[in-house]
Amino acid sequence: MTELHAPTAPAVAATPTAEEEVARICQELIRLDTSNYGDNEGPGERAAAEQVMGLLQEVGLEPELFESAPGRASVVVRLEGEDRTRPALVLHGHLDVVPAAAADWSVDPFSGEERDGLLWGRGAVDMKDMDAMILAVVRQMAREGRKPARDVVVAFFADEEAGGVYGAGWAVQNRPDLFEGATEAISEVGGFSVELGGRRAYLLQTAEKGLAWLRLVADGRAGHGSQVNAENAVTELAAAVARIGAHQWPYTLTPTVDALLRGVADLTGLPFDEQDPASVDALVAALGPAGKFVGATVRHTSNPTQLDAGYKANVIPGSASAVIDVRLLPGHEDAGMATLRELAGPRVRIEPIHQDVALEVPFTGALVDAMVDSVLAEDPEATVLPYTLSGGTDNKSLSRLGITGYGFAPLRLPGHLDFAGMFHGVDERVPVDSLKFGTRVLDRLLRSC
Structure with missing residues (x-):
């Protein structure tokens, strides 16, 4: 059957x-x-x-x-x-x-x-x-x-x-x-982990620098490349770019950066003295690869990124331009722009390409508490610190x-x-x-x- x-x-x-x-x-x-x-x-x-x-x-x-x-x-x-x-x-x-x-x-x-x-x-x-x-x-x-x-x-x-x-x-x-x-x-x-003093810390982003993509423009007198020219736009522009690119911005610790460095000091045992650049540098270095982000948030930055001038080897152009990528600390934007204008000099004008605000909020509140709790529920031995994004x-x-x-x-x-x-x-x-x-x-x- x-x-x-x-x-x-x-x-x-x-x-x-x-x-x-x-x-x-x-x-x-x-x-x-x-x-x-x-x-x-x-x-x-x-x-x-x-x-x-x-x-x-x-x-x-x-x-x-x-x-x-x-x-x-x-x-x-x-x-x-x-x-x-x-x-x-x-x-x-x-x-x-x-x-x-x-x-x-x-x-x-x-x-x-x-x-x-x-x-x-x-x-x-x-x-x-x-x-x-x-x-x-x-x-x-x-x-x-x-x-x-x-x-x-x-x-x-x-x-x-x-x-x-x-x-x-x-x-x-x-x-x-x-x-x-x-x-x-x-x-x-934000929310990514770093190793500090044998302990994992998660960096929660509560601030970000302001953005300023700026064009530097120098106007001069066009002429033959063989002649003496005291109004060479390329020369003026090159000097301004060099000054801005080489400028050593002073350390300025915003509340978020200050809180982060104090947290790093607590976890690593390193000293923290906000008046001592060496102390700040050591704490930034302790963050390992994440120091690339944090090291750019202890001061303004201004990096030349583009150059444009001339069209022939024997012609002095009437104008020359460059682009700089400037990132300004929250609460210090006006002072930073004033310094840039001084560095550019009277014969180089600054034109905005794209600008946007800097942001900074306290490391407190119900949403911050919820983010911290959510991380620690999955990684109980860790800690969470605030930080500023350089971008x-x-x-x-x-x-x-x-x-x-x-x-x-x-x-x-x-x-x-x-x-x-x-x-x-x-x-x-x-x-x-x-x-x-x-x-x-x-x-x-x-x-x-």
Whole structure:
């Protein structure tokens, strides 16, 4: 007699958790070339924005995609919170990356290759890692039907790497309704770990320097290259560039930097004397690779980055120009600009290309407490310290709506990894375990904040 069996039901694939899918999402985003060359050039963010849209729509959310110019796409979705009477939180990332010269890399910078437990590629740390963590956590929450503690505006902006004109800046000016009721924001370049005195410390970004991309212009008298010319524009410009590039800005410790260095001193046992540059330098050095960030926040910086003059070897041009990248400390912007004008001299004028505000907020409050608690729940033996970012983020744009911004992209990192050096650097990469850690911390935060 033949034994009858009921037909076997087809296997149903288990739905991945946020931890299980964060690396895949990050890989997929890295593989989309969203290089931002500035001046509205490059491939744009549209492909990545459409990828984000699909990931959000797949779990039943209704995001909005908008363009500020052809291809310059951003995505925003609002998550309804448990307590809608509370002010909303903006959780945001950017989809563009700086360009990468493939010949300089060990891997194809847009391959998203996983090697030795790390994901490699442009954007792995700036900031498609955080984009992936946000997406993974939000997708899991949506699948589970779970709400955050309060309304959360989740945004993925275009153009952050060129100042946000076509991204967050455009959204703030043209679509402020998207951020209605929001008072606080969380974004990139904070929440990562460093090793200090045998203990792990996480740096939470509570301040960022002001941005000033400035053009120096010298006007002179055009003429033949063989003649004596006391009004040579190139000479005037070169002298101004040399003065600005070589200027030793004095140490100026803002409240955030002061608090960070005191924390480093407590953990390492090193002395801290704010009046002694050697003491400050030693504390910055104790931060290891993260000292690249912190060392640029104890004073203003001004770096010449571009030169433009002349069109022929035997012609003295009538004008010459240069570009300088200036980063100014919070609360000291006016004094810094006054010094730059003195260094440029009376025959070189300064023209703004793009400027934006410096930000600094206290290392206190319910949101800060929630971020600290979320990290320590996953790494109980660690500590959390405030720090200032030497660069800038889209929190600058959101500040124009009165939104207070923090940098919190939580990553537990190996002590030897030169994390700070990978921002805009070669062979950018992030540990997969760090991404998983970040998803757990971010999930905890949205439950509680």
